[in-house]
Amino acid sequence: MFEDILITIATAATPLLLAAIGELVTERSGVLNLGVEGMMIMGAVTGFAVAVTTGSPWLGVLAAILVGAAFSLLFGFLTLTLVTNQVATGLSLTLLGLGLSGMIGESFVGRAGVKLAAIRIPYLSDIPYIGRLIFGQDPLFYVSILLTAGVVWFLFRTRAGLTLRSVGDNHASAHALGIRVITIRYLAVMFGGACAGLAGAYLSLVYVPQWVENMTAGRGWIALALVVFASWRPWRLLVGAYLFGAVSIGQLHTQALGVGIPSQFLSSLPYLATIVVLVLISRNRRLTMMNTPASLGQPFVPDR
Amino acid sequence: MDSTGDAAAEPLLEVRGLSKIFGTLKACDSIDLEIRRGEIHALLGENGAGKSTLVKMLFGALEPTAGTIRWKGQEVAIRSPGEARRLGIGMVFQHFSLFDALTAAENIILSLDDPAPVSAVAARARELSRAYGLPLDPQAHVGDLSVGERQRIEIIRCLLQDPELIILDEPTSVLTPQEADKLFDTLETLRSEGRSILYISHRLEEVKRLCDRATVLRGGRVVGHSDPRRETAASLARMMVGGDVPVVVRDKPAATREALLEVRGLNRKAGHPFAVSLSEIELTVHAGEILGVAGVAGNGQGELFEAISGEALQESADTVRICGHAAGRHDITGRRLMGAAFVPEERLGHAAAPFMTLTQNLLLSRYRTDARAFLGRLGIIRNAVVASAAKRVSTAMDVRKGSEDPEATALSGGNLQKFVIGRELDRQPRVLVVNQPTWGVDAGAAARIRQALVDLAKGGSAVLVISQDLDELFEICDAIAVMHGGRLSTPVPIAEATYEKIGLLMGGARPEATSGLPLEETV
Numbered sequence: 001m002f003e004d005i006l007i008t009i010a011t012a013a014t015p016l017l018l019a020a021i022g023e024l025v026t027e028r029s030g031v032l033n034l035g036v037e038g039m040m041i042m043g044a045v046t047g048f049a050v051a052v053t054t055g056s057p058w059l060g061v062l063a064a065i066l067v068g069a070a071f072s073l074l075f076g077f078l079t080l081t082l083v084t085n086q087v088a089t090g091l092s093l094t095l096l097g098l099g100l101s102g103m104i105g106e107s108f109v110g111r112a113g114v115k116l117a118a119i120r121i122p123y124l125s126d127i128p129y130i131g132r133l134i135f136g137q138d139p140l141f142y143v144s145i146l147l148t149a150g151v152v153w154f155l156f157r158t159r160a161g162l163t164l165r166s167v168g169d170n171h172a173s174a175h176a177l178g179i180r181v182i183t184i185r186y187l188a189v190m191f192g193g194a195c196a197g198l199a200g201a202y203l204s205l206v207y208v209p210q211w212v213e214n215m216t217a218g219r220g221w222i223a224l225a226l227v228v229f230a231s232w233r234p235w236r237l238l239v240g241a242y243l244f245g246a247v248s249i250g251q252l253h254t255q256a257l258g259v260g261i262p263s264q265f266l267s268s269l270p271y272l273a274t275i276v277v278l279v280l281i282s283r284n285r286r287l288t289m290m291n292t293p294a295s296l297g298q299p300f301v302p303d304r
Numbered sequence: 305m306d307s308t309g310d311a312a313a314e315p316l317l318e319v320r321g322l323s324k325i326f327g328t329l330k331a332c333d334s335i336d337l338e339i340r341r342g343e344i345h346a347l348l349g350e351n352g353a354g355k356s357t358l359v360k361m362l363f364g365a366l367e368p369t370a371g372t373i374r375w376k377g378q379e380v381a382i383r384s385p386g387e388a389r390r391l392g393i394g395m396v397f398q399h400f401s402l403f404d405a406l407t408a409a410e411n412i413i414l415s416l417d418d419p420a421p422v423s424a425v426a427a428r429a430r431e432l433s434r435a436y437g438l439p440l441d442p443q444a445h446v447g448d449l450s451v452g453e454r455q456r457i458e459i460i461r462c463l464l465q466d467p468e469l470i471i472l473d474e475p476t477s478v479l480t481p482q483e484a485d486k487l488f489d490t491l492e493t494l495r496s497e498g499r500s501i502l503y504i505s506h507r508l509e510e511v512k513r514l515c516d517r518a519t520v521l522r523g524g525r526v527v528g529h530s531d532p533r534r535e536t537a538a539s540l541a542r543m544m545v546g547g548d549v550p551v552v553v554r555d556k557p558a559a560t561r562e563a564l565l566e567v568r569g570l571n572r573k574a575g576h577p578f579a580v581s582l583s584e585i586e587l588t589v590h591a592g593e594i595l596g597v598a599g600v601a602g603n604g605q606g607e608l609f610e611a612i613s614g615e616a617l618q619e620s621a622d623t624v625r626i627c628g629h630a631a632g633r634h635d636i637t638g639r640r641l642m643g644a645a646f647v648p649e650e651r652l653g654h655a656a657a658p659f660m661t662l663t664q665n666l667l668l669s670r671y672r673t674d675a676r677a678f679l680g681r682l683g684i685i686r687n688a689v690v691a692s693a694a695k696r697v698s699t700a701m702d703v704r705k706g707s708e709d710p711e712a713t714a715l716s717g718g719n720l721q722k723f724v725i726g727r728e729l730d731r732q733p734r735v736l737v738v739n740q741p742t743w744g745v746d747a748g749a750a751a752r753i754r755q756a757l758v759d760l761a762k763g764g765s766a767v768l769v770i771s772q773d774l775d776e777l778f779e780i781c782d783a784i785a786v787m788h789g790g791r792l793s794t795p796v797p798i799a800e801a802t803y804e805k806i807g808l809l810m811g812g813a814r815p816e817a818t819s820g821l822p823l824e825e826t827v
């Protein structure tokens with residue numbers, strides 16, 4: 001029973017973590033992409049469509065990643081090359097994604113999906129209490145954890161990661177040093193898109209192997225809030241994703257049990273928590289300075 | 305400086321007809337320049353003469369509109385700073401190009417082409433910093449450092465690349481005299497190693513002492529070459545300005561003893577690990593008086609400024625009194641309303657918002673104090689009034705700019721400084737607190753700023769000047785106090801003050817002690 005709850009929480013947290021870790025990298029490079037929800041739903045519908053058509057969930061996952069990245073490339077072209085406003089462009093990307101996915105997915109509504117099978121390691125996954133939790137989950141769960149570790153390593157241990165953080169901190173200085181600000185931002189934006197696409201595929205191939213319109217149900221927004229909640233630190237992001245996952249599962253259970261807490265209040269908890277965290281971190285100027293990408297959302301036009 | 309063979313005789317860098325046009329402004333107008341191997345070449349000129357623009361083109365940070373650059377006899381197009389570095393050109397920028405959120409070591413790594421690990425670079429940086437007498441803590445976050453400390457990082461970063469030509473854009477304007485001396489030794493060592501240095505500075509004495517040749521710019525054009533050793537500071541200045549440089553005239557201090565700015569028992573805990581805590585600061589500035597605060601960088605001057613300006617509040621309202629009002633619990637706007645004005649050290653980003661126009665910047669600092677003039681009913685901004693105030697400031701301070709109302713970042717350093725000081729002076733404040741008023745300002749403009757401060761005091765205001773430039777303090781102050789380790793000495797009246805006396809007070813403050821952490825602290 002206990003293990004079941006934990007596994008449900010992990011299932012709820014994984015798509016949040018996948019989308020948020022991508023957005024974290026994007027924002028660390030100084031770009032604010034509010035289109036996570038749109039890229040996620042595009043990933044969900046493409047992943048589902050390809051998986052159902054070809055019968056291979058893995059092809060579906062691959063397609064979702066590519067579509068997420070392509071969709072973010074559109075965002076990158078608009079905001080980085082044409083220097084449009086990032087907030088407005090991100091919002092329209094979400095709207096576009098929601099609309100477009102509904103159209104693409106129309107003929108897939110109600111069709112039986114293909115589920116990405118969970119991994120079963122003999123013996124290990126039979127260990128009581130933790131066996132299935134650690135050794136018997138779906139492959140994307142492991143991907144999300146490895147991705148987080150990989151991002152930590154990349155951002156704080158590699159030179160490329162340092163360059164990316166420097167671009168997010170001060171793009172004018174980076175440019176003056178000869179760092180290719182725009183190229184790096186393109187790559188970061190596309191990584192974010194690929195991760196969002198993957199998160200979408202998780203929803204339509206693992207979470208509920210089905211296509212339902214608007215099935216992301218605001219998870220893209222929660223992912224965005226999570227990045228701030230984690231104050232741009234990957235490990236905190238992991239903790240946050242599981243916290244938010246737990247809250248959303250708890251919300252379902254309390255609703256089912258008929259506890260007298262309005263469900264709207266529970267669904268707003270992640271956002272409330274984010275506000276509280278924002279207030280707390282902004283009290284510590286040093287912490288804010290060290291972690292918040294200082295050029296976040298600011299347009300960059302090189303001085304020539 | 306050997307002249308064996310043709311290769312050594314030909315110049316390292318040769319520039320012909322280099323021009324740069326911003327909109328309608330010719331920042332550089334067909335400039336010719338030649339830098340030989342193993343020489344220290346000075347680039348002189350007033351604020352806005354085009355010095356930074358020229359060197360940015362040499363470093364690939366700006367694209368020339370016209371002209372050619374030859375490097376070791378070969379014509380080259382330097383399209384990016386990376387290409388410049390590969391050719392062997394290194395540069396220390398005037399407005400720092402550092403990353404606040406990163407450590408000193410990380411900042412250095414970013415400018416190196418070879419992918420060395422952090423620890424190795426930190427070790428090399430520490431080695432260089434010791435060899436060249438530029439103390440540096442590789443693990444310190446740049447955001448926590450003072451301007452002088454940041455510049456050391458820039459210099460070390462440049463030296464680490466082992467360049468053949470080193471461009472220094474006003475490297476000493478923020479260094480203490482001791483630090484500057486060490487830098488000169490460094491530069492002389494580098495010259496003896498056969499490297500060339502292109503040196504921009506407004507301090508003509510050091511140019512005389514250090515440089516082999518000088519090229520003088522005025523209004524984007526080369527107006528002359530000279531051998532600085534044969535010139536005097538005054539003759540060099542005349543060449544730059546194209547006329548005589550004004551001398552600051554100071555009358556006897558007015559006789560009133562009305563205290564306008566009082567600080568009593570100011571204590572402040574360091575906000576972050578690298579800040580200095582202030583203890584028991586006492587100071588009084590009377591009407592008509594200019595009090596100077598001298599001291600080596602990083603001894604709490606910045607913290608003192610923040611405490612007086614209201615960027616940091618005090619626990620007790622009486623700790624800071626402005627024009628007789630208890631100001632300790634008031635923020636910066638509240639203190640401005642009591643009649644005070646403040647000019648912080650960092651002009652770009654602190655004193656002025658870089659991407660806002662001068663007019664907007666003027667409104668930002670004065671919308672409350674001048675609400676009656678600048679704001680109409682319902683708080684609607686009277687643009688015409690604000691614009692004419694900005695224009696008045698520009699005229700009064702002789703701010704040279706490319707267009708009518710440019711963004712702050714488009715102004716040359718010295719001109720922006722004149723503007724931010726003029727903006728506050730224009731209010732005729734009863735109390736003025738200014739930190740490093742003439743950092744990077746040319747001789748003519750510096751004289752103008754100092755004269756303005758003297759005139760303000762003569763009109764009955766109290767002026768507090770925090771500066772590292774002892775000459776400046778001796779020129780304009782009635783008394784000088786010294787800041788050391790977060791404590792302030794009792795002021796020495798100017799009649800009794802000598803360089804030795806003040807130097808002694810600054811004395812215990814070895815530059816090594818300023819970086820907060822011992823250098824041995826490793827990665």
Ligand SMILES: Nc1ncnc2c1ncn2[C@@H]1O[C@H](COP(=O)(O)OP(=O)(O)OP(=O)(O)O)[C@@H](O)[C@H]1O
Nearest residue numbers: 326331351352353354355356357714715716717718
């Ligand atoms: N990016 C820009 N856009 C428009 N005008 C500019 C820009 N950069 C510089 N200018 C203008 O070009 C002129 C030369 O500026 P520059 O910074 O080269 O002067 P400088 O000689 O370095 O002066 P200082 O001694 O004050 O540093 C100035 O009038 C300045 O306003």
Ligand SMILES: [Mg+2]
Nearest residue numbers: 355356398717
């Ligand atoms: Mg300059």
